[in-house]
Amino acid sequence: MEYMIFDNNIVVFSRTRAIEASPVNYPDCSKRTAVMATSAVFLLDLKGKSIISRNYRGDIDMTIIDRFMPLLMEKEEEGIVTPIISHADGTFVYIKHNNVYMVSACRNNVNVAMVLSFLFKCIEVFMQYFKDVEEESVRDNFVIIYELLDEMMDFGFPQTTESKILQEFITQEGHKLESAPRPPMAVTNAVSWRSEGIKYRKNEVFLDVIESVHLLASANGTVLQSEIVGTVKMRVYLTGMPELRLGLNDKVLFEGSGRGKSKAVELEDVKFHQCVRLSRFDNDRTISFIPPDGAFELMSYRLTTLVKPLIWIETSVERHSHSRVEFMVKAKSQFKRRSTANNVEIIIPVPSDADSPKFKTSVGAVKYAPEQSAFVWSIKSFPGGKEYLLSAHFALPSVSSEDADARPPISVKFEIPYFTTSGIQVRYLKIIEKSGYQALPWVRYITQNGEYQLRMK
């Protein structure tokens, strides 16, 4: 109960509210802002049994983790599950990956954004070491996980989490002490993501510009939200310590340099890999960096679009309760004719008790997927400016269930190669290394669906 207003002479107090507006004699907040850290990290199986645990600060009883699963179940039952669970002796912050829970236990006012980012980072590093992170692989690699946990966090403070660098000195081979690896310079360097002395015979860089289109449309066909989240992924195979500079048709940059007329893109928000010099970008919008070796995500950007939804679905549903339901589906591609969407999948939800599907369409294949209460219309290749139709027919049981059906939206999957919705372009990628080698940059563009949802009536 959180909101209650009655007469002035009758006051119903909400306990929770009272807590929220707690004491007024606060300590001066300026003095109390330390990075209070994680006390311990646990990897649990689905039943909540600890597979691996690492106690960082010695200030909690490690058996505390036995309380995690009962607490989580309790919260689940009450329908108030959150990634942060508080209990009498502190807080659990957890994420779930496959069939493994990764839990951080802490007693203090931790920087929870940091704790969560760290947990995700751990999983990412583990994946670099042994691909799939799940119960079995965790058991299989417990020695290396202990070593990694030891290196990635000290006394609850996250340390090096660059998997490329970790792989240089934490390996699965037992080393002799004399020949044991030394901590790579990169661990503590300003360039903590790249080691020196990398050599390639052929120097190459691959750039992938991938745009995911998020769309939310209401049942009456208005677009509620349309957003592009783009990422620039790189695969870098370069010798030495190269300096890279990436040029985009960034509107802010263009206007600054008086090229206002050219076709430019206004990026609403940009996020960079830690190798990019942020102050430089802030100053003159130059994206300059020394890249890590191999594959990484250089940047991501976000912008809201005003363009038409790339693929538009219209449906009309005729529901004859207790007997049958009929769908008429029209799919329209609203991008340029010379582009083509590949592997298009249109997923249309149907009542969970529907059966005996019948489909009719001229294009693609249709499959009933009862496990997700939907049918999937797959079109291998969908050129721009086209319109396809499908009709579907399902039988409904004569007795209908009591429960209200969830009403999931229609979702669409697609990929459009050689095309970006935003119109973003890589204008140049300059590679400078003191040895002066020639390197080849390759660029690819692709647009795909993000959370692409159209609500149904």
Added chain:
Amino acid sequence: MTDSKYFTTTKKGEIFELKTELNSDKKEKKREAVKKVIASMTVGKDVSALFPDVINCMQTDNVELKKLVYLYLMNYAKSQPDMAIMAVNTFVKDCEDPNPLIRALAVRTMGCIRVEKITEYLCEPLRKCMKDEDPYVRKTAAVCVAKLFDMNPVLVEEQGFVELLNDLLSDANPMVVANAVAALSEINEAKPLIEVNSQMVNKLLTALNECTEWGQVFILDALSGYTPRDEREAQNICERISPRLAHANAAVVLSTVKVLMKLIEMLPADSEFIASLTKKLAPPMVTLLSAEPEIQYVALRNINLIVQKRPDILKQEMKVFFVKYNDPIYVKMEKLDVMIRLAQQSNIAQVLSELKEYATEVDVDFVRKSVRAIGRCAIKVEQSAERCVATLLELIQTKVNYVVQEAVVVIKDIFRKYPNRYESIISTLCENLDTLDEPEARASMIWIIGEYAERIDNADELLESFVDGFHDENTQVQLQLLTSVVKLFLKRPTDTQQLVQRVLSLATQDSDNPDLRDRGYIYWRLLSADPAAAKQVVLAEKPLISEETDLLEPSLLDQLVCHIGSLASVYHKPPSSFVDNTKAPLRQLAPNAAALTTNGSSSGDMDSAPGLIGVPAPAGGVPSQDTLIADLLQLDMNPMGGAAAAATAAPIAAPGGGLDDLLGLGGSLPSYGAAPAAPMVDPLAAWGVAPAAAPAPAGGLNDLFGLGGGIASMGGGIGGVQGYQTPKAVWLEAASHKGLQLEGAVVRKGGAIYMEMSITNKAMQPLSDFAIQFNKNSFGLVPAQPLHIPAPVFPNQTTQVSLRLETNGPVQKMEPLANVQIAMKNNVDVFYFATVVPMLVYFAEDGMMEKREFLELWKEPIHDICTKLQANNVFTVARRSVDGQELLYHSIKYTNKIVVLSELKMEITGAASLTLSLKSRHLTALANLNEMYQQIFDN
């Protein structure tokens, strides 16, 4: 090769077997054995018996094996402190190893072995490592200082490690700087040893651009504790950290936001710089909503704070908070909260259509919240109220049970906000009466019926149907039902008498809930004493409800903004409320939570209650305790905090006089006499909350005290005269009187009247220049000399003053008789209040009377009384003297032939008093009769 095989040995004699293997000569076998030991340890088997054997393996030349042995050591050293010493030599030796990896490993592990004896040996190696040539070792040593401080803070100070750590802030290596700053921040948290100064800030800002993402978080968090000297410095810091908003790591972004939010406060509000800065803040926060759901959740909780603090930042971004089908429920709920906060006239149409969509989803909690949100929109944006109501009505038509219930609850609030506008929908609501099974919905519906009883023809029938199952209802519903029936009665007295009597007796006689009984009695007395006053109290105009609900209290909000990104920002609670500051590692239940409760509510000593506020939460703050204190504080310090609280402290609608009469009836009760004077406290409200939490400290307790007396006097006796000490009552409450808290009492000491006052300053500035003035009053009470308070009262200080009074001032009859109106002035303002002076202080020392004189005087009035009564058709039937008491019996007959019998008991010996007992077959016939008597006597 996988490691899982190590887990599989579960044979008997396993420990023995491992022992042999650990002591094997073959290196390979040894290593395998250690792995098995670690595997056993991992699954929770106790392998501590192998301690000496594992330690023996420490002297290995294999790094992997060494790490495993160290791991084992960290786990078991605490349980085997004596044997752990065996390892020290190896550690010390390893700290000298040519390989920096080994040196760092040794110093890192040594710090993790929490054994007192080892710490002594740690100092020297640690000192060396802090000056190591390799930054990897230095950064590890920096953290180790924090570890050592955790175990032995004195040692760290004595050995000068803090200074060494401070030196590391100037290290050329950014990682070393970052770890040093993390360690220093942690040490400072426990004991402020090093102050962050501007020079240090410069170093940090330089390192910020070069260190890892985590290092950036440490530095930013440390910066958030620094207060720049001036605007220019603040602006400079902002400029240098704002590029961090483009970092891919959410923690870096949020910590940057935290520092910026703090520094913005220091800059002139209308500067261009702020405008450009706030513009920069929105996009990164929106981008966080594309992160993993867990991070989205943290971001949303923080956004909730930020939009409360600076609504401008995200006001254009409503759409990004629209809920997606596959958002986890915790994200959906938070998005909804932010949507309501951002709702305004320009976007309300969109918001409403979204909310309506959500209200037809399947997740019950989410649907409920959405329905509530519609109501909140109506209250917040007046122009949308009509559409909201229409939407709610549509939802009610769906007949989905929980939707209907939620809708009823919010419609009640809409009625509160916009009285007399949407009553036309009451009939629709009434149609759904039967489906309401949740207390809150039932209570709301009952409230609506009571509030609009005059427009609902069958209100009495509706309420009656609820009354039938009175005892099965939840307390909340019972209380509401009681109030609503009383309202109904006051509005339609003719045909609802029976109903109201039934409810009153259900509440007072058949219920064992003290809240309910108290409220029942109060209504009963109100109705029987003075229906007009009852009307004024019960049907009083209600204060407006606030537009924004559950806004955080401003000072809490400010504090939470300083904690953006931390747990406090997610819980929306100050860290002190959930962080156990005692260092004891395990649960420590605060023992005195219960004691505190009793102390707060049953304390007869009024002074102790306000004192309670000053008491900081005892160490080991357990939520319940905090809650209690919070309740007290909330009422005391910030009565306008939220909607609920606002209702509590709403200015009393009924004139204090009415209540005064009512409660003064049964014989003047000293403690109550003081209560109505407490200006802001609505006694009824105080009763309403009393059991749930201690109410507004002094005033509330006072009221409770008064209630006890009130009930006693109903029984016909005179209660609570014994041990008469006029306690100090709150005359002025700090919250509503610019920080001036005045408690006082008028007492008679040594033949003179004194006003005893405690003046407490709860404001931020010193209070001085006090003066006091009395209005004309019945006894001509005035100060004998001007009020003299020698020194200003400083914040949080209390001064005691005793002011002698005289009774030679101007006279004017007051109502009630002993009421005195007083004005108090200080350097801030003039405050007015009134207090009922206990009659006792006017009793003159020369009141002794000769016996004969007394008897004559006494007889006179008795005869007088009988004639007076007779003249008013109250007939004396008999007269009798028993044990010094005169008893008079009278009869009255109403025109409707109801007969009332009365007994008037006059105490002749001891304190002279009159007691009136009334008897009739029809209880209501007694209403106001005592007043009639009083009036007859007064004539």
